[in-house]
Amino acid sequence: YCQAFEHIIEKFKTEFKTHKDYEYIISKIYNSFIFLLNSDGIDSTKYKEDLFAFKNNFKKEENKILQNTTTEKTLLNKKYNLNTKYGRKKAREQANLNYQNGSPEYKSSIDRMRNIVFAVLWFIVIIILIVKFSK
Numbered sequence: 001y002c003q004a005f006e007h008i009i010e011k012f013k014t015e016f017k018t019h020k021d022y023e024y025i026i027s028k029i030y031n032s033f034i035f036l037l038n039s040d041g042i043d044s045t046k047y048k049e050d051l052f053a054f055k056n057n058f059k060k061e062e063n064k065i066l067q068n069t070t071t072e073k074t075l076l077n078k079k080y081n082l083n084t085k086y087g088r089k090k091a092r093e094q095a096n097l098n099y100q101n102g103s104p105e106y107k108s109s110i111d112r113m114r115n116i117v118f119a120v121l122w123f124i125v126i127i128i129l130i131v132k133f134s135k
Helices: 002-015 022-039 045-072 085-100 105-134
Strands: none
Touching: 002 022, 022 045, 085 105
């Protein structure tokens, strides 16, 4: 049943990779299996080492993800109170960071919106000038 466990644990590792409790689920399965092996009097050192290696690798991957997100600061979704000077400033900084670190598709969509707003404003200015000078 060790081969069955290894097959199951590999399946869990691939299917639950994006789950928020990924490390907890895998650790719980390992610990349950180790407990069963110990209660049957079977040596479980291999699985303890596997669990230890899994936890270390998971922590390394988690640290890499945290370092990437803290250094890049891309596409943050923190909400600020736009009714305060500080909130408007932070929201503006966040929007600039999102644009600078965004994907080319994100930048092109922002540029398209900016060009449309610019064209509409020019259209309004031209209409106002025509109305003003036509009198």
